[in-house]
Amino acid sequence: MTTPDEQRSRRPGSDILRTAIRRNAGAMAWGTVLMGLYQAGETAFPIALGLIVEHTMRERSPGSLAVAVAALAVIITTVSLSWRFGMRILQKANTTEAHRWRVQVAACGLQPVARDTNLKSGEVLTIATEDADQTADIVEVVPMLVSSMVAVLIAAVALGIADLRLGLLVMVGTVAILSVLSVLSKRIGSSTKEQQARVARAGAKVADLITGLRPLHGFGGNHAAFGSYRKVSTEARQQAVTVARVNGAYAGTALALNATLAAAVTLTAGWLAFEGQIGIGELVMAVGLAQFIMEPLRLFSDMPKYVMMARASAERMALVLSAPPTAAPGTQRPDPGTGLEVDCVRYGSLQGVKFQVPAGEFTAITAYQPRAAAELASILAVNVAPESYGGQVRIGGKQLADLSVESVREHVLVNPYDGEIFAGTLRSNIDPSGTSPSVAEAVEASMLTDVVALHRQGLDYEVRDRGANLSGGQRQRLSLARALAADTDVLVLHDPTTAVDAVTEQLVARNVTKLRRGRTTVVFTSSPALLDAADRVLVLDDGVVTAEGTHRELLAADQAYRAAVTR
Template structure:
C-alpha cells in the first residue's frame, strides 16, 4: 500500500482482544511494507558497518605499500558510501509510508466503528477519549509499527558485524561479540518501570484531553452559570499532573539513554586497551586494530534502535490498548442485516414499551424521565442500548435490516444535535434526501432570523446559504442551532422521523409556529416527537404517555390533560400538592355530575 492509494478499500477486521494483539495484527497487515523497509534498512546499516573494515584494509595497504589494494579499498569505500546514501533515502521513504499507512488504517477503523455505533459510542466511551485515540494515540501506534522493521534490520546488522569481527580478528572479535549482547540487554531491567511511567503519563494525558474536550463543548453553559474558572482550574491541575508524569517518565528514559552511551564507551575502552596489548605482542596489525575500534564506534548507531523500539513499544502499548477498547465495542444489533435492503413502510411499533406510531401520523410521546426518553428514541431508530425485542417498522424488525437501510428508514435527531463547520449550503446538502426543498425545511423550522443573523455576521457572503457556520455552531444561540438541525432533519425527509425535544431551546411563540410547520411539512409521513410542550402536544394526532418503561395512556392532549393525573403532572410540571388538589377537584367534579344525573332521573320519574 502506497500513500497515494489511501484510503484502504477495506481496512480489515482488527484483532481487538488486547493492545499487543492489535499491534501484531497491524504489523501482519503491512507485511509487504515491513519487508521493503527491512531490505533497505539492511542495505543502509550493512553499508555503514562495512566502512570500518574498508578503513582497516586501506591502512594495511598503506603499510604494505600496495597501490592496487589501496585503489580497490577506495573503490569499496565509494561503493559503501553510495549504498549508505541510497539505503538511507529509501529506508526513510519506506518507514514514513509504513507510519502513515498504519495510522490511516487505524483512523479508518475508528471512523467505521463510530459510524456503526452512532450516538451509542459516546454513551459507552468518553468523547475526549475518542479524540485522544484518533489523534495522539494513532501517531504512537504508527510509530511502533514503523520502527519494527528498522529495529529488525539493526539487530541483524549487529549480528552480522559480530560474526564478521570474529572471522576477521578472533581475539578482539570475541570481546566485541560478548560485549554487544550485554549492551543490548543491559537496559531490560529498566524497561518495566519505564513502561509503567509511560502508561501513567498516557493515562493522565488522556484524562486531560477528555477534560479539555468536555470543557470546550460546554463553554457556553459554563459561562452562563459562572463555572468557567472552576473548570479551568481543574484543567490546570490536570495539566500539571501530566507535566509531573512526563518529567518522571523522561527521567527514566534519560537514564536508559545514559546507559546506552556509557556502556558502549566502556566497551570501546576495553577494546582499545586489549587491542593495544595485542598489537604490542604482534598478534594483530594496526589496520586490524583500527578496523575493530571503528566497528565498535559505528555499531553504536544501530544499537540506538534498540532503545527506540523499547520507547516506541512503551508509548504505543497504552495507545493500542485504548484503540482496541474502542474497536472492540459492538452494536447490540447486527450491522449487516439478514434481509434485503428495501425500506419497509407502515406502523412503527416498540414491543418493549408497547408504543405504536401509526403510519402517516404525528405521534407525540410524553416521558417523565428525559434519559429514558433518549434511550427510547434511540431504540426506535434501531440503536438499542441493550439486547431485547427489535422495533418493528411495517412488521419488519429493524435489526434484520442492513444498517444503512435502517438509518435511511428511521432518522433520529437527539436533543443535542451537532452542526459541523462549513457553509449553510453544505449543512443542508443532504445526500439521498426526499422531495423537501431547503427553503421549505428552513421555513417550517422557523429559521428566518437565523438566516438574517448569518448574513449580517458574514462580510463576504451575499447569499445567507453561503455564510459560514463555525465549529459546532458556536456562534449561534442554542435555539438557532436547534432550528437549523431541525431543518436539516426535515430536509432529509425520511420514512420515519424521530425528534427528541426539538424545541426545548426556543420561545413559546416560535415553538407554536414550528409545531404548525412540522405538522404541515410532514403530512402523510410518520413522525414521532418526544416532548412535554403543550404547544407541540396539542397539534399531535396522537399522544402517548410512557411511564416506568411502558405505555400508560394514549389519546389526545386535552383529553389526557383532563383525565390522566400522571400526564398532567409531567406536562404542567405541577407539584405533589397541586397534583393532589387537581385530583380532588376532578373527583369532586365527577361526583357532582353523578348527583346531578340522579336528580334528573328522579324528576323524570316523578
C-alpha cells in the first residue's frame, strides 16, 4: 500500500521524456543540424530551379546553364549526405536510448525488494519492450519536427519574397492544419495508452496460462482459462482496431489538408502568373515548392502523433520506474551459521505460527493445508513485506525487518516448488553465476546424474525455455540441484520431490540430509522419505503448529498425521 507522499513522488512520464532528451542532447543537436540541412537542401532545389529558369530565359548562356547545373549538383549532394549521416546519428541514439530503458525496467523487476506496481510479469515485459521503444522515439521525433519546421519556414519565406500572399497562405495554412491535427493527436495518445494496457494484460494472461497449463489440464480448467484469455485478447484486438481507425483518420485528414494547401499554393501562383504579378521562374518555384512542401508538412503534422504516443508509453514506464518498494529493508546482516525462528506469525491462513529451527538442524514441516505452507515460504523468501504480517521472523536472533534483503538472500535460500527453468545448459541452470564449487555434489544429491549421463554433452546439454525438453521430474530435480549448489546457511525447500518416483525420493532424501549436514535446512513436504530423514517434524494445521517430534514418533502417536502422510 503506497502513501500519498509516495504517490506524489512518483516520476511522471514527462520526466522520463525529458531524461531521454537530456541524455541525447548532443546527438539530437547534430541530428537536427543535419536533418535541417537536408530539409533546407530539399527546399532549395525548387527555388534554385525557378531561379535557373528565370535567369536562363534572360541570359540564354551555356555558361550560366553549366553553373546552374553545378549548383543543382551541390544541392543534391548536400541533401544526400545530410540525410545519410543525420539519420544514422538519430537512429543510433534512438536504439541506444531504447536499450537503456529496457535495461532500467528489467533492473527494477530484478531488484531484491519488489516494487508496488500492481502489474503482472507479462505487463512488465510489454513495458520493457514496446513502451521502451516508443518512448525512445522522442529522440528521433524532435529533430524531425524541427527540421520539418525549417523546411516550411524556408518555403514560406521564399514564396513571400515572390509574393507576400503566397508566403502568408503557407503560414496560415500550416497553423490551421496543425490546429486540426492536434485534436486528433490527443485522441491517439489516450487510445494508444489504453491499447498498450490491454495488450499487456493479454500478455500477462497468456504467460499465466502457459505456466499453469499442466494443472489446468489435470482438473479440466483449460477451457475456462482459454475463454478468459480469449476475452482479454478480444478486448486488446478491439482497442487495436480503435487505434488503427484513429490513426487512419489522422493520416487521411493530414494528407487531405496538406494536399489542399499545396493545391491552393499552386492555383494562387498560377493566377498571379496569369495576372503578370510574378514571373515564369517564380511560377516554377511556387509550383515546385507546393509539391515539395507536402512532405515536410506531412512529417510536421505526423510529429504530434508520435509525441503523444511516446508520452503515453513513458507514462506506462513510469508505473514501473517510479513505483515505491513494497518494503523498506533494514541494513543489518545475519551472522553466518545461524538458525531460524518464527514467532507468532499471522498472515493469510497462518494464525500465530511459532517454532524455532536451531542452527544445523534438518526440520521438516508438513502442512495439512497447502496454502499455509505456500504463505510461510513466501514470508521466509521476503516476498511479503514485514509490515504486512503480524509477529516476527528472526534469523540468528535478528529480526527479518532489520536485515538487508541482499544479506538475507545470501544467507537464506527459499526454493519454490515451481522454480523456473531457463533456456541455457544444465550447468548454467544449476550454477548461474559460474562460481559454485559444489555443482558435482548438488547433481549427485538431487539424483540428476541420470539426466547428465543420458546426453553426450553432459552438464553442457542445452535446455529449452522453461525446460520444455525435460520431464516434470527432471525439471524438479534440476531446480533442487540449483538450490543445493548455492550452499547457503539456511535452505528452505518447498515440496522438492512431488514429481519423482518413490525410489528416487528415498535417494534424494538421504543425499540431501548428507549434503546439508551441519547447516540449517527446512523442508515443507508430505513425503514420508523426507519426513523420516528429518531431525524433527512440525505439523502445521489450521494455521498453527499442532504437533512436533520425529516422523516415527508422530506416526505412532498421531492418527491424523499418519493418515495425512502415509501412502
